[in-house]
Amino acid sequence: MNTVSDPQRQEVAEDVGESMSSNNRKAMGAVLLAVALASLDTAIANTALPQIAADLHTTPSASVWIINAYQLSMVATLLPFASLGERVGHKRVFIGGVSIFLIASLLCALAPSLNALTAARVLQGVGAAAVMSVNVALIRFLYPAHRLGRGVGLNALVVGVSFAVGPTVASLLLAIASWPWLFAINIPLGLLALAFGLPNLPATPKRDALFDPLAALLNAVAFAALIFALGHAAQRASWQTVVISLGVTLAAGVLLIRREAGHRAPMLPIDLFRRPMFALSTFTAICAFAAQGLAFVSLPFFFENVLSRSQVEAGFLMTPWPVMVAAIAPIAGRLSDRYSPGALGGIGLGLLCIGMTLLALMPPHPSVLDISLRMALCGLGFGFFQSPNLKAFMASAPPERSGGASGVIGTARLLGQATGAALVALSFGIAGHHGPVLALAWGAGFAAVGCVASALRVMGGKVSIKH
Template identity: 30%
Template sequence: MHTVSRGALVSLSLSMLLAALGTSIANVGLPALAHAFDASFHAVQWVVLAYLLAITAVIVSAGSLGDRLGRRRVLLAGLLLFAVACGLCGLAPSLPWLVVARVLQGLGAAVMMAMTLAMVGDTVTKERIGRVMGLLGTMSAVGTAMGPSVGGMLLSLWGWQALFLVGVPLGLLAAALAYCYLPVDRQPGHRPSDERFWSPLKNPSLRVGLVISALVAAVIMTTFVVGPFYLSRGLGLDPAWMGLAMAVGPCVAALTGVPAGRWVDRLGSQRMTLAGLGVMALGALLLSLVSGLPAYLGSLVLLTTGYSLFQAANNTAVMSDVEASRRGKVSGLLNLSRNLGLIFGASALGAVFAWATPDVTHALPQSVAYGLHATFAVALGMILLAAGIRHKY
């Protein structure tokens, strides 16, 4: 791969990593923020929620803006906004200031996420899109996995401000790389005057890709919502061991993303989407039946490996056949479907677990295990639904 492509891929990879890190690194600082600002847990939760809600609210608009004004130009603006917002977060004198700065950081992250996927087709040949999608999936997983460990280290050395200030030099580095290596924007092509905001959704193949992306994201979110309760209350793990067990999923995703992308390029996105859903279904089936730490971790490895394969294949299928003038908008829709899936997984499948284990604080380990099994039985149904939709269309 020639030098320009390497520099471009480093820029896109760093953009994706920073957007993911923006969520996970803040979580570890919530207790310190509650202490620093003398605030309740519910109040400091807005530090995380403001970022996620900002991304969800504007990501489709950010993608559409890239199509109209130029994707490289808009990505540079997003990276600079992200870096400035990180600085404002680190300098925040009060909790409301920090929450507002996190909204700005989320707006920058929305642009970064939308433009990163959209620019793959501008940067590499069609035959290599799968492996680059796999690489970006890996960087997202690495960003998620790094948050607790890197954040904990920064927190202990320099305090909560360092959780946000670290994004300033990294955001500026990504912007410099994007400026030097990403292809210069072409003049936008002619658009029909009646082009509507949601017009890409007329494509049935795209609709299918977005629906199954949301279903699968909901299932993956369940591991982060239900997993900690099962590991702590069901298996009695202390926080340190629970943290290690929780890191298994993101680490597996980080290791399998690039190989998954290569398989997609070699064997085709349709076949690999179904293969990924099949592996996920096996993992969810085991999670709905087995108990104990080794069985839980083995099932989680299967589920996450299938997710990596699905992500690389589905993202490739959605983005490969999109005309260049709509890539930003479709990338925004793809990210939006994933975010909505994460929110649905946290609320709806979390509600299934709460229904199956009513009093989780005082529940017996067997009751918590039953809640896990019931939740992943529903999750298995959602994966099979996704596979059925994908196979039919």
């Protein structure tokens, strides 16, 4: 039973969305700033790994846990936080997440050893998961139905651009400061998000149900084991380790589904996956973010090792992708308020497939213009996909399940990115020097599959949403 009625929820959404008062703009700013920090820290540490490994006197292979710890804790706790948000309110989870993220960032900056930094990154991932589990749910209550596409378009812009420019931001900071500043810079920005969010974020509906710690534990074990299995499979580790990890994933998943059978709002939202639009949107998102992950991890190697460009040139050659995402995501969000998100997403992923195919088929000595046009086409396609897909996600879930839907969005993104990164590692193992080309080809394949899945949503008719 909800503590806020549907008419009250309608009034809240319309009041804040129609005029977007100063307070509500500040609330939206708090959400987007926190989302940018969480997204940047997904990718920003990659660039600093060599320097961190040298300063902490550890091996490059061991330093990879700095990345894995963040991703594992995020994917393991996203859905539990989304479920918690539906019970205690999305604002509380968001504020708590930003606070945890700030404390963890300080611990990262002060970490004296690899073990300490890894533990701080686990905590930082927990805070980021809390933010990313409810960000879209909060946006849903900041915009009325006919303007929701604009809100999710801004969110898509921030997520896409933050993830894309993470390596560039890290390179600029490392040019003038040491690696702890990559984490310390989060503190003033996070405090700003708290200052805007605490007084301005709206109170959202709550469900009269107890939070299930055992279900949260089973969910965490299932997803953490899955990411662990993907990483080890990509590194071509012993098949016993991979099989055991997948077995743990399956066992924990089955136990979780059985425990929550018949629950009105299960932590793993099986009930929402029975809705074809929601299930197809999830599958489309995983494919799209796998393609993006394959591209962003492999392209620096492609530019430097295959095309013999310098590190500085490689950074600039990455720029057209995020620039086009930034330009097109808000436009696509507005279009999704008028046209089928399935059709728009299909067009976007079709363009992404073409762009990645053209990158994989690059001639031996391409000009900067040749590369930039292909990168811009990829960014155009991904930006055109992301906002409509977010709209389709939220439109296909009832208002009282906004938290669960928001959690699935974040989980699908992380699963896709982790899959893409794992496949890049596998590509290097299979093709050696030509691994980046194989990775780009796989990325084009994922985009093509996602394009078909998105187009299938058109058969479901026009998506409507009710607050």
